[in-house]
Amino acid sequence: EVKLVESGGGLEQPGGSLRLSCAASGFTFSGYSMNWVRQAPGKGLEWVSYISSSSGTIHYADSVKGRFIISRDNGKKSLFLQMNSLRAEDTAVYYCARVQGGPAAGTDYWGQGKLVTVSS
Amino acid sequence: SYVLTQPPSVSVAPGQTARITCGGNNVGSKSMNWYQQKPGQAPVLVVYDDSDRPSGIPERISGSNSGNTATLTISRVEAGDEADYYCQVWDSSNDHVVFGGGTKLTVL
Numbered sequence: 001e002v003k004l005v006e007s008g009g010g011l012e013q014p015g016g017s018l019r020l021s022c023a024a025s026g027f028t029f030s031g032y033s034m035n036w037v038r039q040a041p042g043k044g045l046e047w048v049s050y051i052s053s054s055s056g057t058i059h060y061a062d063s064v065k066g067r068f069i070i071s072r073d074n075g076k077k078s079l080f081l082q083m084n085s086l087r088a089e090d091t092a093v094y095y096c097a098r099v100q101g102g103p104a105a106g107t108d109y110w111g112q113g114k115l116v117t118v119s120s
Numbered sequence: 121s122y123v124l125t126q127p128p129s130v131s132v133a134p135g136q137t138a139r140i141t142c143g144g145n146n147v148g149s150k151s152m153n154w155y156q157q158k159p160g161q162a163p164v165l166v167v168y169d170d171s172d173r174p175s176g177i178p179e180r181i182s183g184s185n186s187g188n189t190a191t192l193t194i195s196r197v198e199a200g201d202e203a204d205y206y207c208q209v210w211d212s213s214n215d216h217v218v219f220g221g222g223t224k225l226t227v228l
Binding site: 035037044045046047050059061062095100102103104105106107110111112113 | 153157163164165174206208212216217218
C-alpha cells in the first residue's frame with residue numbers, strides 16, 4: 001500500500017523558518033517525481049514545488065521561489081520542504097504527492113496534509 | 121502565466137449527468153488531469169492524461185479535452201459524488217503546474 005506521511009509544520013512567526021518532511025512507503029520512492037501542493041483555509045489547490053526522481057530537475061511556484069527549497073533523500077525514502085522567510089499568506093495545509101511520471105503527469109497519491117500557520 | 125478557468129459551482133439531481141468545464145488557451149494541446157476532493161480529505165486523482173482513469177475510479181467518470189475546453193463528465197450522479205473538483209495541467213512555457221480554481225459539485 002502506498003503511503004505518504006507528512007510531519008513538521010505547526011505555528012511560526014512571520015519571517016521564520018519551518019521544515020516539512022514526507023515519509024514514503026509502499027513503492028519504489030527513488031523511481032518517482034514528487035510534488036508539494038498547498039491549500040489555504042477555504043481556498044483551492046496551489047502547486048508549490050516539483051522534484052524529479054534523481055533531484056536533477058526542480059521547479060518552484062513564483063510565490064515561493066527564493067524562499068522555499070525542495071529536496072529528497074532516496075535512501076531514506078523521504079521528501080523535504082524547507083520554508084524560509086515565511087509570510088502570513090503561506091498559511092495552508094501542505095500535501096506531499098507522488099507524480100505518475102514527468103511533470104505533466106497526474107499526481108496519483110497524496111499524503112494526509114500538514115497544517116502550517118504563519119502568525120505573530 | 122497560464123490560467124485555467126472553472127465555474128465555481130455546478131448542481132445536478134441524482135441520476136443525472138454533471139459536466140464540469142475547465143477553460144484555457146489551447147488547453148487541448150496539454151495533458152489534463154482532474155482531482156476530486158471531499159471536505160477534510162486529500163485530493164484524489166480521478167482522470168489523467170485527458171481521459172484515462174486510475175484503477176478504482178468508476179467508468180461513469182470520464183474526461184475529454186479539445187480546443188480551449190476540457191470537460192469532466194460524471195454520469196448517473198450519486199450523493200457520494202458531491203465534492204470539489206480541480207483541473208490541472210503542466211505549463212511547459214514556464215515549468216509550472218497549474219490548477220484551476222475548483223468547482224463545487226452539489227447533488228440536489
